[in-house]
Amino acid sequence: MNGEWVAAHRAAAGAPVTLVLGATDTGKTTLVTSLAVTLAAAGHAVGVVDADLGQSDVGPPTTVGLGRVRGPIERLADAEIVGLEFLGVTSPARCTRATAEATARLVRRALDSGCDRVVVDTSGLVQGPFGLALKRQKIDRVAPDVLVALQRRDECEPILRLYAERPRPVIVRLPASPTTRRSAVVRRLARQRALDAHLAGAAPVTLDLTRVPARPAPPTRALAIIEVGGALVGLDADDGRTLGLGWVIALDVTTARLTIGTRVDGRQIAAVAIGRESYRAA
Numbered sequence: 001m002n003g004e005w006v007a008a009h010r011a012a013a014g015a016p017v018t019l020v021l022g023a024t025d026t027g028k029t030t031l032v033t034s035l036a037v038t039l040a041a042a043g044h045a046v047g048v049v050d051a052d053l054g055q056s057d058v059g060p061p062t063t064v065g066l067g068r069v070r071g072p073i074e075r076l077a078d079a080e081i082v083g084l085e086f087l088g089v090t091s092p093a094r095c096t097r098a099t100a101e102a103t104a105r106l107v108r109r110a111l112d113s114g115c116d117r118v119v120v121d122t123s124g125l126v127q128g129p130f131g132l133a134l135k136r137q138k139i140d141r142v143a144p145d146v147l148v149a150l151q152r153r154d155e156c157e158p159i160l161r162l163y164a165e166r167p168r169p170v171i172v173r174l175p176a177s178p179t180t181r182r183s184a185v186v187r188r189l190a191r192q193r194a195l196d197a198h199l200a201g202a203a204p205v206t207l208d209l210t211r212v213p214a215r216p217a218p219p220t221r222a223l224a225i226i227e228v229g230g231a232l233v234g235l236d237a238d239d240g241r242t243l244g245l246g247w248v249i250a251l252d253v254t255t256a257r258l259t260i261g262t263r264v265d266g267r268q269i270a271a272v273a274i275g276r277e278s279y280r281a282a
Contacts, residue, residue, distance in 0.1 A: 015145035022150030024124030027177025032121040033269045036069040044078035044117040047110030051103040052123040054090040060198035061191045066106040084242040086234025088217030088275025093130040098218035100137035153178045205266035209256040234273035247279040
């Protein structure tokens with residue numbers, strides 16, 4: 001264990017919900033992995049919620065993911081995926097409220113399913129009005145017991161000041177890990193690889209849109225606009241949970257037939273959420 005992380009481990013050991021925040025490449029995901037593994041080794045039932053839409057480890061990009069950690073893992077991506085919420089974008093600035101609400105729902109789902117410790121990983125958007133709004137909404141909706149901030153300087157302080165006088169959450173400040181910062185190109189390639197892995201082995205599935213409704217993602221009052229040529233879609237079960245992702249191959253307006261590429265069994269698909277990102281199959 002990194003010696004500077006002892007305070008975070010001690011706080012998380014006694015807290016049902018711990019949320020980790022920090023700017024891009026400050027070591028958030030590494031710390032979340034370390035916390036989850038240590039808590040599991042101590043006998044806790046551990047859930048991890050990955051709310052970094054652009055660089056997801058638990059589930060593919062464009063989703064908030066819920067995973068279980070039952071033992072030692074090397075990477076957060078090795079957690080067992082038990083839940084997804086498709087938001088259809090890779091930047092939480094485009095759907096701050098929806099991201100916060102999806103994160104809170106998956107935290108509640110983890111607790112309701114028997115997890116007694118939940119650790120939340122977040123995106124690197126912490127500065128400026130969007131960063132402040134996103135993190136405030138996320139913290140208010142998740143209501144964590146512990147808030148861990150990884151900082152290079154004081155970039156998280158505008159967020160932390162909002163909670164400094166409250167008895168909860170307990171705030172733990174840590175220095176950022178001396179990791180190498182990734183360029184925008186490297187991060188974009190990582191997203192593409194993650195989507196390729198999630199969609200590997202996909203096959204065409206044709207859906208009858210008179211029976212399987214389409215909606216925009218995240219949910220709005222607007223009509224769903226289906227762009228042919230690779231629009232990412234989330235595929236929902238009849239209980240509203242995301243089964244997996246796909247991409248639009250073709251749309252026949254006259255017959256209301258939508259053909260998508262996906263690994264999800266078409267018989268299980270009850271609704272389609274139309275995202276704002278595109279996918280090009282390798």
